[in-house]
Every structure is written in C-alpha cells, then in structure tokens.
Amino acid sequence: MFEILRDFGTPVDRRMAFAAMIDAVVLGSAVDAGSPVPLWQADPAENPELFAAAAREDDASRASAGFALAVDVAIAAVQAAAVTTSP
Numbered sequence: 001m002f003e004i005l006r007d008f009g010t011p012v013d014r015r016m017a018f019a020a021m022i023d024a025v026v027l028g029s030a031v032d033a034g035s036p037v038p039l040w041q042a043d044p045a046e047n048p049e050l051f052a053a054a055a056r057e058d059d060a061s062r063a064s065a066g067f068a069l070a071v072d073v074a075i076a077a078v079q080a081a082a083v084t085t086s087p
Contacts, residue, residue, distance in 0.1 A: 009082035018078055025074055029067040037062070 001022065005015045038058040042051040057065070 008078060010078055011081060011083055014081050021074060025070045029070065032063045032066060
C-alpha cells in the first residue's frame with residue numbers, strides 16, 4: 001500500500017494517515033456488511049429524518065453503497081494530496 005501511495009505522489013508525511021484511513025474504510029465496511037438489515041429502527045415522531053432516510057435506503061444495498069461512497073471519497077482525498085512532479 002505504501003508503494004502505491006508513493007507512486008501516486010502522496011507526500012511521505014501523509015502516507016501513514018492515508019493508510020490508516022484506508023484500513024478504517026475496509027474494516028468498517030466489513031463490520032457494516034455483517035450488520036442486520038434493516039439496521040436503523042426509528043420512530044417517525046422522535047426522529048423523522050432518520051425514519052425517512054431508513055425507509056428509502058436502509059436495505060440490503062446500504063453497506064455496499066456506503067463502501068462505494070467511502071472509496072470514492074478516499075480516492076478523492078489521496079488525489080487532492082498528491083504531489084505532481086514534472087518530468
């Protein structure tokens with residue numbers, strides 16, 4: 001992983017943080033993949049926003065959709081930190 005971050009141009013002083021972020025995404029997604037469906041139980045009177053979101057999106061695709069979003073955000077963060085070098 002560190003060679004990939006290096007080759008991508010990630011500054012050496014940020015590689016450990018990016019590796020930890022990638023580990024967190026992967027491990028967190030593994031835990032989420034094993035969670036029950038639906039995960040969120042909300043009372044519409046007490047928490048209408050959670051109830052509405054859960055009614056639309058708390059299904060079997062929740063974990064994979066969250067993982068895909070996390071990967072997109074992680075890639076964007078690495079790209080934003082990358083140092084470009086000219087030949």
